[in-house]
Amino acid sequence: MTYKTISAASIAALLIGASGAMAETWRYAFEEALDEVQGKFAQKFKEEVEANSDHEIQLFPFGTLGESADIMEQAQSGILQFVDQSPGFTGALIPEAQVFFVPYLLPAEQSQLVEFFRTSKAIHELFPPLYADQGLELLTMFPEGEVMMTTQEAVNSPEDLNEVKFRVMTNPLLVDSYEAFGATPTPLPTGEIYGALQTGIIQGQENPAFYIESMKMYEVTDHITRIGHSNYTTAVMANKEFFDGLSDEDKKVIQDATAAAFDYIIEYQEGLTEESLAKIQEAKPEITITTLTEEEREPFKATAESVEQKFLEIGGSQAQAILEQMKADLAAAAGGGETSSTAENEDEAAAAETPAEGEAVEGEAGN
Template sequence: MTNSRFVKLAACLFVTTVVMPMATRADTWRYAFEEAINEVQGVYASKFKEEIEKNSDHEVELYPYGTLGESADIMEQAQAGILQFVDQSPGFTGSLIPEAQVFFVPYLLPTDTKKLNKFFRTSKAIHRDFKKLYAKQGLELLTMFPEGEVAMTTKKPVHSPEDLNEVKFRVMTNPLLVEAYKAFGATPTPLPWGEVYGGLQTNIIQGQENPTSFIESTKLYEVTDNIIYAGHNNFTTAVMANQDFYNGLNKNDRKVIQNAAKTAFEYILTYQEGLEKEALKKIQAARPEIEVIVLSEQERKPFKAAAAQVEEKFIEMTGKSGQKILKQMKADLRGL
């Protein structure tokens, strides 16, 4: 189904159930996200829904991946006001908010979980600068949170950028992620999520990246032979509200939403403790022959060197605004 048909379908749903302007009178709020209900974004959304319904008269309807289309569809619906809330990775908002691509500069975020969580709690770049950038697109940024260390999966073992030569590597439709995998030596191939499993199965692509828990829950391990940990990134996602909807609420409802976002944020960080290790155990139990490769510091050096090119490309793509964001993020990270 095309993007426009998804929007029309969702619009019909919206019109038939909400006849008044979207404001405090709306008692059913719609929230779409990019994963299944039992995956990290779904767990966050379920907790958010629980908190909203416990502390107000409103109800929250959840729409997991695929129910309203691909990532581009749900963002379009959120901006149009058909959805009140949307959870989308900066990987898919890169064309809309180019500065959000900063989360795909390799080796920028820390691998230490405590430091990483503190960054997401306290970062001025997130809580001040990105809020302004999202607002320009009609979106109220409620929170960002990490979803786990990104692992590469490939058909052949990878220990260096040379091993990625001519590997068609699936990336999200994100210009900077394309540049990152070019710098890593691969042939980046942007694909929507729905085509990844089949693409790996038919060898249209030979690699992709995602947190281990996502690799396990989506059974991507069935169509790959190697899981590689290079320590290059952590998957980030962002929860947003339609800004007209949010600004039209009374002070109490806005407070309920803010508190629900904060409570769900802390809940999801706790929920993820040990999640990736447990997921890897499940993968190895289901497919004992899969090879798990953790790159040594020496093996990571050429990947880290390539990251400098990606950072330069980010600044080139985003100009002074991106440079300001990157500078603030580095300052936030130094303060951990």
């Protein structure tokens, strides 16, 4: 456990929460502020739990209990009952979760993206056992918004990132991705990004627009570039021992609260990216906000295959199965196929769709 980053006030808050009716007070930490996406999700989750049970949820926004590594350790040890953390910070813990950093894997079209997160067998069936191995109950994953670059110099091609020290999360595959883009990836904790940009330790970073706006990263960079390569993903988890020890009634309260918060946060994000970019433009009129054309994106997209192969090398024992299932899930979300990618189901589907000898084929399946 890393305690050195936890303030005395934070420890006191935990002790206050632990006093009294221990079973009725659940602690939930996340990586953003209360008025940011993870904070909004957490508040809705708290509202639903408290409206439908006698339990209380204590919320701990970013920084109150340390950095991302600290809150994960606290969740695994049972100090926290709930934690919200991006797979970007759990890549070493659950290497298969790095799949979300294969560039251009997730769709840019919002309705397809939401459908994928709602229905994905990879998320709802394959990932939970991997999280369980780390003492965590995976409750849900949800998207937080299109990831875009902020840099000191304009970026129109990978050549423009040559030798640019670019901050990334402490995630091996994200490092590989930005190396493929031509940059010099520099892993740093979230709390160090602004200062590192200000002092020139790094010259770029990536995040969704709402986070760039709320953390005022536009103050220390001059260009925002949308290359369409990723959508920030996060995962809400419970300490598994805690969750497994709950009554069926309490488990249902948590599951229902999670579902309600998911629906809420998807609706909350409608228009959020453009609203955040407008606020940035108003605060700093001279900043450039550029959306690359499809032609300009092609050199970035060309790196995806090599990063995907790297994922298969470092993504853990289930990397192949996870990647195949995600691709099947994404095709289904786009209206192009079923969500199962197992050989058995493919064989069954082929048998069902193959006409008997002499039978006429009336039309093609799919859209």
